[in-house]
Amino acid sequence: MNSTAFWHLTWKEYRANRPFWLAVVVFVALGEAASAMLLHSSMAAVAIITLGLAGPAFFAVGSAAVAFAVEREEGTIDFLRFAPISPKLLVASKLTVAALVTVGMYALLWPTVLLFTHGRLPESPHLVAFLGLWLVAAFEAIAWGTFFSLLSARPLLAICEGIFAVSLCANLLTQQIGERGIASYA
Numbered sequence: 001m002n003s004t005a006f007w008h009l010t011w012k013e014y015r016a017n018r019p020f021w022l023a024v025v026v027f028v029a030l031g032e033a034a035s036a037m038l039l040h041s042s043m044a045a046v047a048i049i050t051l052g053l054a055g056p057a058f059f060a061v062g063s064a065a066v067a068f069a070v071e072r073e074e075g076t077i078d079f080l081r082f083a084p085i086s087p088k089l090l091v092a093s094k095l096t097v098a099a100l101v102t103v104g105m106y107a108l109l110w111p112t113v114l115l116f117t118h119g120r121l122p123e124s125p126h127l128v129a130f131l132g133l134w135l136v137a138a139f140e141a142i143a144w145g146t147f148f149s150l151l152s153a154r155p156l157l158a159i160c161e162g163i164f165a166v167s168l169c170a171n172l173l174t175q176q177i178g179e180r181g182i183a184s185y186a
Contacts, residue, residue, distance in 0.1 A: 005084075140170075144162045
C-alpha cells in the first residue's frame with residue numbers, strides 16, 4: 001500500500017466531510033441544549049443521550065453513503081479508476097475517514113451529553129442498551145452506507161437506502177433482544 005497516496009486520498013475525503021461533520025455537531029449540541037431547557041429532567045436526559053449517540057450514527061450513514069455516489073455523480077469516478085491507485089487503497093481511505101470522524105464525533109459529543117445532563121446518566125443496564133444500540137448502529141451505518149454508495153449514482157438515494165437498512169436491522173435486533181431478554185445476551 002502506497003502510504004503517500006493513502007494519506008492524500010484520506011485528506012481529500014476528510015476535507016469533503018468536514019462541513020457535514022461540523023453541521024451535525026452544531027445541530028446535535030443545539031438539540032441537546034434545547035432539550036435541557038425545554039423538557040422535564042428525566043425526559044431531557046433521554047433526549048440528550050439519544051441525540052449525543054444518534055447524531056454520529058446518522059453522520060456515519062451520510063458520510064459513507066456519499067463516499068462513492070458523489071464521485072459518480074460529479075464524474076470523478078473515472079479519474080479515480082485511471083489514477084495509479086489500487087481500488088483497495090481508495091476504499092480503505094474512504095472507510096478510514098468515515099470511521100475515524102465518527103469516533104471523533106462521539107468523543108466530542110459525549111462531554112456535551114455529560115454537560116447537559118449534569119453528569120446524571122441512566123442506570124447501567126439502560127445506558128448499556130443506549131450505547132449498544134447506537135454504537136453498533138454507527139458502524140453498521142458505515143457498512144450499509146458504503147454498500148449503497150457503491151450501487152447508486154445518487155448520494156441522497158444512497159443515504160435513504162442506508163438509513164432504511166440500518167433502521168430495519170436495528171429494529172430486528174431490538175425485537176430479538178426484547179423477546180429473549182437482555183439477560184440472555186449478557
